[in-house]
Amino acid sequence: MTAAADAPLFHRLASRAGPLVSFTIDGAPATAQAGDLLMTAILLNRPALRRFEFGEAHRAGFCFMAACQDCWVTLADGGRVRACTTLVRNGMAVLIDGDARV
């Protein structure tokens, strides 16, 4: 019953129509839907959002309401965004483990 180590965390319960959005995670192509927040988009594809910068661990967000600041993710262009308040956009390039600079 235990989920595979790299299985996505989130599970879409309410399917809806609308355009797909293509983005990348550590260079690998990934798909989401228009209206997905970046947090949703990543966690429908991966088990975590980012590495924890103060220890050997990953993080996947916590409060989903812009309070805990656990979900700031790094983009390949060097930008940092709070994933629970940012919509996923076509061409976004998210770095989780692919970021050597951390």
Add this chain to the structure above:
Amino acid sequence: MSDPVIAIVGAGPAGLRAAETLALAGLRPVLFDEAERPGGQIYRQPPPGAERPGAAIYGLEAGKAQAVHAILPTLGERIDHRAGTLVWNVFEGRLDTLRAGAFAHQPFDRLILATGAMDRVIPFPGWTTPGVFTLGGAQIALKAQGVSIGRRVAFVGAGPLLPLVAHQYAKAGAEVVAVLDVTPFGAKLRSAAGMLAQPSTLAKGLYYVARNALGRARRASGVRAIRVEGEGRVAALAWTDHKGAEHRVACDAVGASFGLRSESQLADLAGCTFAFDALTRQWAPVRAPDGRSSREDVFLAGDGAGIGGADVAELQGRRVALTVLQDVGRPVDVAEVARLDSALARQAQFRAALEGAYPYPEHLVAAVADDEILCRCEGVTAGALRDVVRHKGAAEVNRVKAFTRIGMGRCQGRVCGHAAAELVALERGCPVEDAGRLRGQPPVKPIPVLGGFS
């Protein structure tokens, strides 16, 4: 003479009702919310592209949600809505704001703070594992995005959100494997009479418990020693029952939190006096029944100054607007004032019963081990806190913060602040109010500074 500038922070039920009341009286309030769409937490709207029918998102509350959402479209230009705008500081009659990277100021004559609440958090083994969210976070995933936090979800906590969120998940088709209440059932029974006399939105969860709509989920009350198992991701939730027997359920996500805490940093920065509320076991800005704070120019409504739930937030929003109108010399409908005051008094009674039903789970804080992460922002442990209390004489949380950085991370103590105070109190053997409260500091949330984020 030009109209006074009334600024409102928070477009949840409280701030929206306040704005509506002011606009209908002919003023044009400036309404800030860092969210793009109005509604606040309970009536949170999905972002553009993720819309679904209101009944699917808000269930029994769909009518109320619709009414609250209709306020801004109905009043149009009569409310100056500044969506997507963070208020990160209050200073000498002025708000500091940030919208999409652009900084600005907003002077005000009167300020209404309706900043709402978030889940109250207590650390337990495994609580920082990816896949563990607050109950509110689990609910927002569902409401705003139509997703569940996992495929097999366990919920644990205290307070009315626990059965409510579990029910919402089950109804949406998620597999809920456990609903575990850290409160002994006896406490709930004691207050049940008070609650049934005055059902409110916040207590809908109890209604759902009674409906027993959760299928095969494990259900238990009075659970202790909760712990999430799994390396790198959630594999199981384990607990001890009231007789000391161990239990365990396989799952891949957990929703966990223990009541709500007010979002009160801006009130602090505005210079409002705070008092300890024994009922909800937290510090809150002092608020009179008419919504006045200790400061003449600052007013308080909704969960940001004490937890009351959504219905109370709407009443308080309306009430505080009437107080402001009176102060700026506008006519006020006295019958409406009386009606709101008696409705709020009834709710307060009910609220006391509800809090009584969910006493603070002190056993969980007492069980926090030294190596447990307390500050999830920077990974500082409970042991680090105990060490400075014991050996450096740090008797209250602001001293602890200076020594350990607990409460200084990106969340500014929103997540760890309560538990930190409880741990200091336990270590010192003093009441938790003597452990102090973390002082608010600008910016209340991260803002871009040269070369990065503060």
